[in-house]
Amino acid sequence: MDTKGFELGGDGPSVLVVGIDGSDTAWRAMYYAFGLARRQHSTVIAVFVVTTAVAFDGMPLDSFQDGIDLAGELGHTIQALAAEYHVTTHFLCLTGDPVLTLSGIAAEHRADAIIMGASQAFGHRLFGSKALRAVRRRQCPVTVVP
Numbered sequence: 001m002d003t004k005g006f007e008l009g010g011d012g013p014s015v016l017v018v019g020i021d022g023s024d025t026a027w028r029a030m031y032y033a034f035g036l037a038r039r040q041h042s043t044v045i046a047v048f049v050v051t052t053a054v055a056f057d058g059m060p061l062d063s064f065q066d067g068i069d070l071a072g073e074l075g076h077t078i079q080a081l082a083a084e085y086h087v088t089t090h091f092l093c094l095t096g097d098p099v100l101t102l103s104g105i106a107a108e109h110r111a112d113a114i115i116m117g118a119s120q121a122f123g124h125r126l127f128g129s130k131a132l133r134a135v136r137r138r139q140c141p142v143t144v145v146p
Helices: 024-040 064-085 098-108 123-127 130-137
Strands: 015-019 043-050 088-095 113-117 142-145
Touching (some): 015 024, 015 098, 024 088, 043 098, 064 088
Parallel strands (some): 015 043, 113 142
16 A cells, blocks of 8 residues: 555644734734644744734734834744744745635645734724634635634
8 A cells, every 4th residue: 555645634734824014813823733743743834924904912003014114023032932942834924815815725735724812902893803704714624713
């Protein structure tokens, strides 16, 4: 029997997509993903999505450049953590709608799960959070970290 052939699926996750925006819950999601990836020998794809209508930590971005600057800081921190945890990690900075972008990256890389932090914004209780929108799209399992 050829055990080196292509297999769809396996005994654990091979690719985890994590949404990161610098918030406390997003960092908890990132640490959760690193722990899981380390134990399961998975790859983490950390995705930061720059939008013009999104506020981070309650503070709206002054410009698109602020989002790019934040992405640079996040990228360096995530790569340092990846080295510390010994986890293969890719950092992507993209523009667009966060939920559609995360879902697209997950589909493109055949991710086993999307991991996101729960929203702390009051308005999301009324209008729905990004995590809830991602769960509704459910192309793969979505874990929401509080």
